[in-house]
Amino acid sequence: MPAPSLPPTPSQTVGPFFAYALPYAEGPFAVSEDHPDAIELHGRVLDGAGEPVPDALLEICQPGLFGRCPTEADGSYRFRTARPDTYIPLLVFARGLLKPVWTRVYLTGDAPFLAGLDPVRRGTLVASPSGERSYRFDVRLQGDRETVFLHHVPPRG
Template identity: 90%
Template sequence: MLTPSQTVGPFFGHALPFAEGPFAVPEDHPDAIELHGRVLDGAGEPVPDALLEICQPGLFGRCPTEADGSYRFRTARPETYIPLLVFARGLLKPVWTRVYLTEDAPLPAEVDPARRGTLVASPTGERSYRFDVRLQGDGETVFFAF
């Protein structure tokens, strides 16, 4: 008999710290960008206790959300997209999405054209991008199967 899945967490403080945290590259890295945004629930309310991870070739970052659902990473500009994994209360398993930095990036063909915008970050400066994660409801972020 299989045992049921448990919700993600609790997160144990001693197991979560990652030396570099959300900083996958140093500030002076020539391709450094900032990726920031908020994690929101189905009602548009912030999720203050989510944990996000990015993983690019040779780079890794982990960031908890703040009380207002905000997060911030410093990473290198990707060749195509940044994989983003979201752990949050109420999820039985983490959800995975992609962050594209431009609308003309080669987005997956199987994604409904009306929802493709949920995969594209908005520029907020020369090397800064905003990407909000909506876990469900109107404007829900597209999530992929592993």
């Protein structure tokens, strides 16, 4: 007699979030305002139709720095962090995603990693200056000018 088969369990999408453990005391402020290398990173999270995603959660993680920021009703977010040596890792949690997506935010387009990308795709990883020590980076989850998302493979060992 064959073993009974179990029905597949559906995957769950990210959110809606149970907010108990999500608040982070420093929130989007990874460094103080008077930090000598402080910059502001801001932008919007947009869906495939170009509409704002009002309930996404973004995290940045640089050596010794961490920030977490929910998006506002218009899809906007804002971090204060330190100018990176190369890029700022950005993790995006949003409705409809089975897993968070990971990308990089470059402040200039001259990093060696970017040289290997198609110029149109390269532009989705480079923030635009928007004032003194301020950069705009919009995350497009799908569609025209979709942000390049990377697959992270942890090291073996």
